[in-house]
Amino acid sequence: MVTAHTTAELGLTALDDEITVDELPIEGEIPSWLSGNLLRTGPATWDVGSTALRHWFDGLAMLHSFTVADGTVSYANKYLDSQTYRSATKAGKLAYGQFATDPCRSIFQRIQSVFSGASTDNANVNIAQLGERFVALTESSIPVEFDQRTLDTAGVPYRAPGQITTAHPHYESGAMLNYAAKLGPRSSYRFYRVDESGIEVLSSIPVRHPSYMHSFGMTENWFVLVEFPLVVEPSAMVLSGKPFIENYRWEPERGTRVTLVDRRSGEVGARYSLEPFFAFHHVNAYEDGSDVVVDLCAYPDARIIQDLYLDRIHEAMRDDARHLQRSYLKRLRLTENGASSEQIGDATIELPRINGRRARQPHRYVWGTGTRHGWIDEIVRLDTADGSSRTWHEPGQYPGEPVFVSNPEATREDDGVLLSVALDTRGGHSTLLILDAETLRPLARAAVPHHIPHHFHGQFSRT
Numbered sequence: 001m002v003t004a005h006t007t008a009e010l011g012l013t014a015l016d017d018e019i020t021v022d023e024l025p026i027e028g029e030i031p032s033w034l035s036g037n038l039l040r041t042g043p044a045t046w047d048v049g050s051t052a053l054r055h056w057f058d059g060l061a062m063l064h065s066f067t068v069a070d071g072t073v074s075y076a077n078k079y080l081d082s083q084t085y086r087s088a089t090k091a092g093k094l095a096y097g098q099f100a101t102d103p104c105r106s107i108f109q110r111i112q113s114v115f116s117g118a119s120t121d122n123a124n125v126n127i128a129q130l131g132e133r134f135v136a137l138t139e140s141s142i143p144v145e146f147d148q149r150t151l152d153t154a155g156v157p158y159r160a161p162g163q164i165t166t167a168h169p170h171y172e173s174g175a176m177l178n179y180a181a182k183l184g185p186r187s188s189y190r191f192y193r194v195d196e197s198g199i200e201v202l203s204s205i206p207v208r209h210p211s212y213m214h215s216f217g218m219t220e221n222w223f224v225l226v227e228f229p230l231v232v233e234p235s236a237m238v239l240s241g242k243p244f245i246e247n248y249r250w251e252p253e254r255g256t257r258v259t260l261v262d263r264r265s266g267e268v269g270a271r272y273s274l275e276p277f278f279a280f281h282h283v284n285a286y287e288d289g290s291d292v293v294v295d296l297c298a299y300p301d302a303r304i305i306q307d308l309y310l311d312r313i314h315e316a317m318r319d320d321a322r323h324l325q326r327s328y329l330k331r332l333r334l335t336e337n338g339a340s341s342e343q344i345g346d347a348t349i350e351l352p353r354i355n356g357r358r359a360r361q362p363h364r365y366v367w368g369t370g371t372r373h374g375w376i377d378e379i380v381r382l383d384t385a386d387g388s389s390r391t392w393h394e395p396g397q398y399p400g401e402p403v404f405v406s407n408p409e410a411t412r413e414d415d416g417v418l419l420s421v422a423l424d425t426r427g428g429h430s431t432l433l434i435l436d437a438e439t440l441r442p443l444a445r446a447a448v449p450h451h452i453p454h455h456f457h458g459q460f461s462r463t
């Protein structure tokens with residue numbers, strides 16, 4: 001029984017219910033200015049027929065919608081009706097390779113799937129907005145559009161120009177900008193732009209051993225690729241017989257290579273070399289005179305990927321001493337004389353968010369999640385001016401990514417709220433937690449009738 005779970009392990013159990021609730025019970029008071037829709041995606045089951053998915057990132061995608069208006073919150077959730085989901089539910093089969101779990105198939109079938117462009121559409125990582133349309137994203141070439149109100153799946157609006165892309169695009173003037181890795185005899189990184197009229201490839205940079213990069217940086221004039229030394233031999237992806245991420249090798253002797261690509265010409269402007277490290281998430285990047293500054297949540301190596309296999313997560317949840325590998329804010333400075341890096345503050349921080357108005361400009365505050373004990377269990381506010389931090393933590397509460405929403409009349413960068421879906425293991429369900437972004441004081445909680453499995457990202461759109 002789900003209710004038997006009193007630990008964060010509740011968040012690794014399947015959610016079967018698909019519901020609509022017009023008004024969630026609310027404790028506290030929601031600021032009267034807060035009005036809009038928080039859409040989130042994430043895994044909601046890790047069982048496909050007789051196949052047990054192995055990694056947190058593998059689970060089948062579910063959409064969640066919280067609509068805030070006039071001090072009330074409505075909620076709905078629905079599985080993303082992808083091809084991956086249909087074959088899982090109708091045939092009990094895993095039809096496509098996931099992050100760390102592959103279907104059983106012959107080498108011939110593997111090669112055939114690579115050349116036919118078949119890849120997973122299990123878009124469980126993030127939500128993106130394309131004009132008035134919403135899409136769920138994962139790291140394959142296939143985004144999945146859905147209806148913001150009904151959460152019904154609507155189709156595939158475009159395909160990324162490579163087998164691998166990111167679920168963390170940047171936005172400018174209504175367009176989405178992203179990079180993809182095209183693997184083959186001549187592999188390349190490709191930057192591309194998507195708007196409602198279609199997709200355009202802006203730049204193609206040859207690469208022999210592509211790095212696993214879950215996100216990238218963008219300033220006013222540059223795309224910033226931070227190539228961690230977690231790299232793949234492209235032919236191995238087809239021939240090895242291993243799931244996607246297990247084809248990548250940690251080669252610290254390569255160091256971390258940073259490339260600036262001119263956004264207008266598409267040409268490489270500069271390359272730098274730094275110590276080996278790994279990150280999933282860029283925080284922000286901006287130009288400071290002729291320098292480029294890049295903030296990311298960095299790990300000393302890529303062990304975190306191993307730590308997020310489900311068996312390892314269960315171990316961390318049962319034994320605080322086996323906590324997840326911790327990431328810290330790292331600031332890169334790229335200058336005409338080379339690159340340097342420094343850690344800012346001593347707070348653990350992941351799933352970072354900033355005030356979106358500071359994108360491509362200097363930011364002061366970063367909000368994210370922290371790991372005080374075994375599993376993600378706090379929200380962190382890091383002041384990059386002096387490295388100081390504040391945290392929100394309550395026993396039995398396991399918050400997710402805190403999405404910053406600015407007060408419309410704000411004069412300060414941190415005047416706003418954080419929206420975080422928190423698992424309340426004592427109550428056996430999740431809540432939409434609304435915190436004051438400056439003090440991290442809880443302002444309100446809206447109780448969802450069921451638990452929402454631990455998930456990744458979402459976006460808030462104002463109404």
Ligand SMILES: [Fe+2]
Binds near residue numbers: 214280456
């Ligand atoms: Fe992410």
